[in-house]
Amino acid sequence: MSYDFDRVIERRGTDSAKWGHFPEDVLPMWVADMDFASPQPIIDALTRRVEHGVFGYGLEPQSLKHALVERMMRLYRWEIRPEEILFLPGLVSGLNVVSRAIGDRGDGVLINTPVYGPFLTAPVNQRRTLQSAPLQVRQMGCRLHYELNMEGLAKAIQPQTKLFLLCNPHNPVGRAYTREELSEIAAFCEAHDLVICSDEIHCDLLLDDTRHIPIASLAPEIAQRTITLMAPSKTFNIPGLGASFAIIQNPTLRKQVEAAMAGITPHVNILGMVAAEAAYTQCDPWLEALRSYLTANRNFAVAFLEQRLPNVRFTCPEATYLLWVDLREVVDGKPADFLLRQAKLAVNDGAWFGQGGEGFVRLNFGCPRCTLEEGLRRMATALNGTLE
Numbered sequence: 001m002s003y004d005f006d007r008v009i010e011r012r013g014t015d016s017a018k019w020g021h022f023p024e025d026v027l028p029m030w031v032a033d034m035d036f037a038s039p040q041p042i043i044d045a046l047t048r049r050v051e052h053g054v055f056g057y058g059l060e061p062q063s064l065k066h067a068l069v070e071r072m073m074r075l076y077r078w079e080i081r082p083e084e085i086l087f088l089p090g091l092v093s094g095l096n097v098v099s100r101a102i103g104d105r106g107d108g109v110l111i112n113t114p115v116y117g118p119f120l121t122a123p124v125n126q127r128r129t130l131q132s133a134p135l136q137v138r139q140m141g142c143r144l145h146y147e148l149n150m151e152g153l154a155k156a157i158q159p160q161t162k163l164f165l166l167c168n169p170h171n172p173v174g175r176a177y178t179r180e181e182l183s184e185i186a187a188f189c190e191a192h193d194l195v196i197c198s199d200e201i202h203c204d205l206l207l208d209d210t211r212h213i214p215i216a217s218l219a220p221e222i223a224q225r226t227i228t229l230m231a232p233s234k235t236f237n238i239p240g241l242g243a244s245f246a247i248i249q250n251p252t253l254r255k256q257v258e259a260a261m262a263g264i265t266p267h268v269n270i271l272g273m274v275a276a277e278a279a280y281t282q283c284d285p286w287l288e289a290l291r292s293y294l295t296a297n298r299n300f301a302v303a304f305l306e307q308r309l310p311n312v313r314f315t316c317p318e319a320t321y322l323l324w325v326d327l328r329e330v331v332d333g334k335p336a337d338f339l340l341r342q343a344k345l346a347v348n349d350g351a352w353f354g355q356g357g358e359g360f361v362r363l364n365f366g367c368p369r370c371t372l373e374e375g376l377r378r379m380a381t382a383l384n385g386t387l388e
Helices: 040-052 062-076 091-101 118-125 150-156 179-191 251-261 270-282 284-308 335-343 369-387
Strands: 085-088 108-113 129-134 136-140 143-147 161-167 195-199 226-230 244-248 313-315 322-326 360-364
Touching: 040 270, 062 085, 062 244, 062 270, 085 091, 085 251, 091 118, 091 161, 091 195, 091 226, 091 244, 091 251, 108 118, 108 150, 118 129, 118 161, 129 150, 150 179, 161 179, 179 195, 244 251, 284 322, 284 369, 335 360, 335 369
Parallel strands: 108 129, 108 161, 143 313, 161 195, 195 226
Antiparallel strands: 085 244, 136 143, 226 244, 313 322, 322 360
């Protein structure tokens, strides 16, 4: 079966946060949702459920839990049980719940930066102390390659640190950490008795032949200190349906998270559950085609930047549909403001991602090729104008 990812779908006027936030002459390539239609099996499953016509309180579908158990074993050789799965309305909720559940007020939460903005805000929201260490970055020509900074983490940790927030695959730098890197993180967390909360929401969005390794799958003793957050939302373009889940194999940790959720965190809505089950049981062929398309988009963007903007540095992501672009040599001030003003292009400003993000932008290439080409053309025209 063929899938038409080149089809342009009009999203203005559909209450889209991505397309409705800016004036109509601005091309939005910022917030992390894709401009592709969701897979047809998801649409069909939602249609059947809507046609039923009754939308009362729902139960957690055991068939979805069993599908997740099967998927973890098939993809990662990771054995989990249905009772180890907790459903959540979103990844950001999960980060906040876990920050609340682990430790006490004032205890430390350790992160690497730059990183997805809620990693910076969730610990603070829950009266925890944020402790951060920047990732290391190597430059290879125009390309940037980010790596763990274990020395920096060792300097940042304090006696009251209780939790490490890991982002893998990493948003915004696009790394999919290797088994060796994850083992190093796991050993560090064991040595300092830290709970690991691993955001793996982009685990299916793999480019080229990249493989994802859940850190909890490394060993049973690592699983016992790990809370893994996953979701179908980014992969199958259903973030507006609000469905995600946590895998927590340690029963004590699971009870702590459930207690932190009680009375505050809403249940996942019934349509989100329906979409999630269809995604995980019927959409693998679509996902394989999507990965190929996103890999080609990534390659197109990298070649364009190398040819048209030689003074710009950028990542070549191994996963996600997010490009991390260093504009410090060509733009003074906030580069996202410059591109919005001069190029009518909306991207995320790197400062939102914490230390090491200033002067960068994040660009979303989860879109038809013609949209990507137009966005890059606008960027090049604006930036080349500053160099003349």
